[in-house]
Structure formats: C-alpha cells, structure tokens
Amino acid sequence: MPVADAREDGEIEEVHVSESSPTPAVTLEVGYEGCGTLLVVIRKRMDALAPGAVLEVVGYDPGAREDLPAWCRMTHNELVATTGDLRRGEPMHYFIRKGS
Numbered sequence: 001m002p003v004a005d006a007r008e009d010g011e012i013e014e015v016h017v018s019e020s021s022p023t024p025a026v027t028l029e030v031g032y033e034g035c036g037t038l039l040v041v042i043r044k045r046m047d048a049l050a051p052g053a054v055l056e057v058v059g060y061d062p063g064a065r066e067d068l069p070a071w072c073r074m075t076h077n078e079l080v081a082t083t084g085d086l087r088r089g090e091p092m093h094y095f096i097r098k099g100s
Contacts, residue, residue: 021083022095026049026056028045030042032059034063038059038067039067046077046096052100054080055098056093058094059091061092064092075099077096078099079096080096081094081095082095
C-alpha cells in the first residue's frame with residue numbers, strides 16, 4: 001500500500017509498506033552496491049529460484065527505489081513489498097517474486 005511522505009527538502013516520497021512481508025526463499029544483502037552491478041547480482045540470484053519464490057534484497061542504494069520496480073516489470077517479476085527508510089538510516093528491503 002503506497003503512503004506519501006514529505007521529506008525535509010519538501011519532495012514527496014512514496015514508500016510502499018506491507019502489513020505482512022512475504023517470506024523470502026533467499027535474502028540478498030547488497031549494502032551500498034549501485035544499480036549497475038546490483039541488477040546483475042539480483043538477476044543471478046533470481047535465475048536460481050523456482051517460479052513463485054521470493055527474493056529479499058536488502059540495501060542502501062537510493063537509486064534502487066526507482067530502478068528495481070522498472071527492472072521487475074521488464075523481467076516479468078513482481079515487486080510485492082518494499083519496506084525500510086533510508087532517511088532514518090534503515091536499509092531498504094525489496095521483496096521480489098519470481099515470475100514464471
């Protein structure tokens with residue numbers, strides 16, 4: 001469920017909050033890895049999963065917030081939940097369900 005949140009700089013940030021995040025088959029800690037390398041690493045992990053399995057990606061890259069949803073659409077995977085708050089120093093958690 002999207003929730004609008006105003007940042008200190010006045011920009012509106014949309015944060016997706018899931019009341020119950022799906023149980024991941026694999027959790028991938030990516031730290032501050034940027035999207036160029038990040039998407040390659042995610043793709044490798046997704047290839048190893050069965051259709052319908054969920055990959056949890058945990059990281060601090062602010063660009064992933066926009067890049068991962070687009071990547072999921074292009075690769076026919078589903079971004080089912082996003083939690084976390086980089087502004088508070090919390091990592092983002094992206095839950096991606098592998099498509100068929």
